[in-house]
Amino acid sequence: MTGPRTVASVTCLGCGCACDDLEVQVREGRIVDISPSCPVGRGWFGDGSVPDAITRGGSAATLDQAIAEAARVLAAAAGRTTVYVGPDLSTRAQCAALAIADLLRARVDTATSRPAATGLLAAQRRGRAAATLGEIRNRADVVLFWAVDPGARHPRFFSRFIDAAGTHVPAGRAGRRVVSVTVGSDRGPPGGDLELTLSTAEEITALSVMRATVLGHPLGELPADLQQAASAAALLKEAKYAVIVHEAEPGGEQPDPLRAEGLIALAQALNGPTRAALSTLRAGGNRSGAELALTWQTGYPMAVDFSKGFPRYTPERRALDRPAEAAAVLVAGTSTELSPEVAAALGRTPVVVIGPRASQTPFATRVAIDTGVAGIHEGGTAYRTDDIPLPLRPPLPGARSAAEMLHTLLAALQGGRKR
């Protein structure tokens, strides 16, 4: 056992903000504290313990046995395989999973939530106006939170990007006006300078009214709620630099599928009279990394089907929407984000799991290889919600590497050849 030590500048993947300034205290091979304190970060790191098992057909196996069996199961189903790329992997590990998918002519699915997918599709139709997180801190004098209170799921968002002083907002929070928009049960943050409450039925109309206001279209008489929305839009329009913040992986009810496009259109329109950006919050892990790597390797950010021997885009028909169609499945990363229905279907399919806590997968696996977690045990790169890549400084290195295991499987599928 090693003595107590502190690892500095650690990147936390507890949420998409990916704070990379953490000090992590390690004692006797366990994480005992993180600083600055953050409940989401604490939950992400835990004490850093992960299982270290390798199983084949549910029984302990050697690594060679497990890799050989995984290669056999997956190769036998080539052309009818699904590869799921989970968010708790480094980008290098995700790339290895994609190489396997290409080789197996598999269908690829990711942890991209339905609202996030809706946003990606909307951005493909329209483009988007966005900014890195630091631009919020440095420039935003009006920040509008649309149906999201970052407090619970992104606890340091306010202290890092709203309260802190920026190059163009030296007074920090005092130099910004905050607009808090609640939509149905999705509340905006407390303490807004302007607060707006909309029913889910009014949401899209309100976004249209706001865009019309920004574009200077005459609106005539509006009901009180929509008049308030127009006032919020006027405030955005008066900003030097306006930022609209929303959440692509909301915890509660599914948002209106038109929300993302409405917000994109509003942020784009604001760039006529002023400057503006839409900031999209994401849940934890390296989910942006999976989408970015898919994009550079295939041209598409999600829902890629290699079954014809080249990437095809099937966002309307994602692989895990029909898990029973796969003859075999590779889960790269953990399966914890899969729905109970998908998990039940996978339990009836030959599944190989390579990732953190693979041996504790809640359905039967043909092969399970436990690995470390990206950023806790494994280094490499992960991406923040704003697509900024960050290095991972694992405070507990030494666990089996997911990237290495996936590369080993890839080499086995390539007939043992290693580049």
Place this chain on the structure above:
Amino acid sequence: MKPVRLRLVGGAVHDPANGVDGEIRDVCIEDGRIVASLPDGAPTLDARGMVVMPGGVDIHSHFASSSCNHARRLIPDEHAADPAPAPALAEDELPARSGTGGTVPSTFTTGYRYAGLGYTTAFDAAVAPLTARHSHSELDDTPCVDGGIYVLMGNDEYLLRQIEAGEQDRARDYAAWLLRSTGGYAIKIVNPGGVEAWKSGQRNVTGLDDAIGGRKVTPRAVLETLAGAANALQLPHPVHIHCNNLGIPGNAGTTLGSMQALSGRRAHFTHLQFHCYGGQPGQGWTSAAAQVIEYVNSHAEVSTDVGQVMFGPAMTITADAPVEYLLHKSSGRRWTNIDIELETGCGIVPLAYKDKAAVASLQWAIGLELFLLSADPWRVVLSTDHPNGGSFLSYPALIQLLMDRAVRDERLMQVNPKLLAGSALADGLAREYTLNEIAIITRAGPARLLGLGRKGHLGPGADADVTIYNREADIAKMFSTPRYVIKDGRVIVEEGQLRRAPAGRRLRVAPEYDDALLPDLRRHFDAYSSVSFANYPVQDLPGETVPAG
């Protein structure tokens, strides 16, 4: 280890860096390098009747960056229309990767297509330092080409503060630190001050002496500081400049002003075509190519790549975000804008250049005028600013326009003539590029401008990157399907088919700087950056450093 040898026998060799112009001779390769001779009995490749050149070197392209990836994401329609199954490589190779094409192909496909065109080195010309780690990941997945990145500095907050404070030495040290931290190859300036102006509400700068975002700093000062830094650091490539006012009628004045501002100092002015417009905003466009190229011709310290526009689909990707907003408003097309904290911006608009459109036709003509009026092909080299003026896949068609006047004149008859009156091209330019001049503008010249001593030539010690073409009357066909491509001494394209896909090598610089910079820089990061100072530099950089010039 037994040396790996290959003798390329009997081709017409075009190696202008070594004064060889179509001479029939052998080229000898041993262990990845060109050598003067080989023992008898070394393996041979029959190049008789063929044309032998060094591998192509792309001095200015956008193919491996966070911005490119945003652009890829924007065009699923183009990708669907251009599927790229994995090429069938030699049996002892690992399987190749599939991908998609379009104006911004996926990474593996980009590497394969560059190789298929006979290009073996390429540089991504615009990388925000904060996203350098991303570019290296893309380059890791771009096989067949050696390459590197140019690092965006012309709108950098810390740099602007140093200039404003008169801290020129610190500005230079910061530039060196940025290059080292990002694994960069050259200093890139895009619309100096204009991107910061866009982000700060000023929308843009209009000329060299505008104040940038209310500061006591001008675009001129940015140019002078970074050109000075590149030269003081003895970087292999001088500062690489995208001037102010790109795409605006009348911008030739700004371009000439920028060149004059750096008079006597080495500087590379990129995609010059986009900066050679006469006329005035709102009052029409004319060609100012003749005036600008005259200046280039008479100033040996200036180099340029043309940024030719080719008719067809394109993707505009640039850090010059204010220009992209205007393009979005005028074209009504999809528009992505990403503001990148403390450094730069990014704008993206898909576009098509149509020969029925007057402005696109003028742009096409201006590019050709720059080529055809150039007095020194070593300093006026080929680019389409891929994919901004057109895909790199259009290089063979461009080479044909330069080499074959009949084809060019015929094409000229088909374009919209409205804005061409009085242009040199419309008046008739008889020049036809020779094969040797093509070898200069596509490999020897770019390699020399980049300070790559082992690229762009076939003398002893050079990297054995060689392209062998069948001699064809149809120049476009000849240059689009090389018979053989050799990378590091191994044949990667045979009979026009990709057979090997080696990983590309990374090319970067590592200039020295004074550590006294660091405490102040760290304070700046702590105050304003969302990324920790310790996590900003890219660690474990692959590849090799190219020494100072």
